[in-house]
Amino acid sequence: MAILEVENLSVSFLRYTGMFKQQTIRVIEDLHLSINKGEMMAVVGASGSGKSLLAHAILGILPENAQMSGMIRYCGETLDPVKQAALRGREIAFVPQSVNSLDPLMRVGAQVRMTAKGKDPIAKQREVFQRYRLPENVERMYPFQLSGGMARKVLLATATVSDAQVIVADEPTSGMHADDVKEALQQLKELTNQGCAVLLITHDVEAALETAHRVAVFFAGTIVEIAPSADFSGDGERLRHPYSRALWSALPQNKFMPISGVQPHPNEVREGCLFAEHCPLTTIDCKNKRPEMRELREGMVRCHHAT
Numbered sequence: 166m167a168i169l170e171v172e173n174l175s176v177s178f179l180r181y182t183g184m185f186k187q188q189t190i191r192v193i194e195d196l197h198l199s200i201n202k203g204e205m206m207a208v209v210g211a212s213g214s215g216k217s218l219l220a221h222a223i224l225g226i227l228p229e230n231a232q233m234s235g236m237i238r239y240c241g242e243t244l245d246p247v248k249q250a251a252l253r254g255r256e257i258a259f260v261p262q263s264v265n266s267l268d269p270l271m272r273v274g275a276q277v278r279m280t281a282k283g284k285d286p287i288a289k290q291r292e293v294f295q296r297y298r299l300p301e302n303v304e305r306m307y308p309f310q311l312s313g314g315m316a317r318k319v320l321l322a323t324a325t326v327s328d329a330q331v332i333v334a335d336e337p338t339s340g341m342h343a344d345d346v347k348e349a350l351q352q353l354k355e356l357t358n359q360g361c362a363v364l365l366i367t368h369d370v371e372a373a374l375e376t377a378h379r380v381a382v383f384f385a386g387t388i389v390e391i392a393p394s395a396d397f398s399g400d401g402e403r404l405r406h407p408y409s410r411a412l413w414s415a416l417p418q419n420k421f422m423p424i425s426g427v428q429p430h431p432n433e434v435r436e437g438c439l440f441a442e443h444c445p446l447t448t449i450d451c452k453n454k455r456p457e458m459r460e461l462r463e464g465m466v467r468c469h470h471a472t
């Protein structure tokens with residue numbers, strides 16, 4: 166059952182280019198995504214493709230100068246800013262990309278306990294710290310005393326104690342040692358076994374494929390493919406979009422092929438498929454007509470040629 170659905174989401178920013186001139190820069194366009202109870206969905210794609218903004222849109226924490234359209238539903242209910250604020254940190258937890266979001270003036274144990282539900286927040290915080298292998302004395306530390314990896318674990322611990330039904334984790338393992346990455350992702354996976362849905366935004370395609378049930382591939386402000394992780398195998402022949410195949414081939418264990426798909430800048434007005442310039446399959450149609458997201462073989466794709 167879908168617990169979180171994003172339909173037709175667009176996000177744009179107004180930029181002043183002169184005294185009275187404004188330009189609209191569309192950074193997310195016509196995005197569709199749906200995640201089920203007990204599912205981990207990874208979101209991968211180039212830097213600047215709009216992954217964090219998708220997370221911020223879901224949580225209702227876009228910057229003030231952002232304009233959003235489209236629909237976000239949680240448990241079938243359409244969200245508005247008031248409902249998002251009520252759910253945030255409770256039903257829908259966020260692990261932000263920046264560790265600076267920890268309160269610099271508060272000991273980290275106390276910060277985590279503030280989010281803990283139930284009767285015994287201290288016990289709960291300690292149990293979760295143990296799970297993430299944070300030494301006991303860490304609870305009395307202030308954020309500036311933590312290493313980058315420890316700060317990440319504290320952010321993950323905060324989301325974990327909240328008993329949220331959906332966790333949106335934006336690069337939760339960046340800066341962690343390889344062993345810690347595996348373990349942290351395993352902890353998130355464990356939460357999915359208890360019915361929680363996890364949206365995992367990450368640069369680490371390999372780790373994503375190992376842990377997530379499905380993968381959403383971002384390019385230039387939209388999702389171009391959603392595929393079961395198992396489709397990333399062999400020569401990528403089961404993948405639906407050429408950009409997903411390029412991402413797969415770029416991995417060290419494959420051909421290490423560089424990705425030629427430099428994203429168009431969001432303020433470039435472009436018709437047709439945004440990947441057309443870099444795509445081996447491009448035809449006239451691709452240059453003129455923007456492909457719609459459509460279902461294909463247990464997944465979704467935005468490409469005229471995918472079969």
Ligand SMILES: Nc1ncnc2c1ncn2[C@@H]1O[C@H](COP(=O)(O)OP(=O)(O)OP(=O)(O)O)[C@@H](O)[C@H]1O
Nearest residue numbers: 178192211212213214215216217218219228262431
């Ligand atoms: N407040 C803002 N005002 C204007 N443009 C913005 C703002 N925030 C983000 N953008 C633009 O939106 C686009 C998407 O940004 P976003 O942070 O979502 O990318 P990302 O995929 O998360 O990248 P990364 O992988 O580096 O974290 C970028 O082009 C960025 O410059």
Ligand code: NI
Nearest residue numbers: 216217218262
């Ligand atoms: Ni980001």
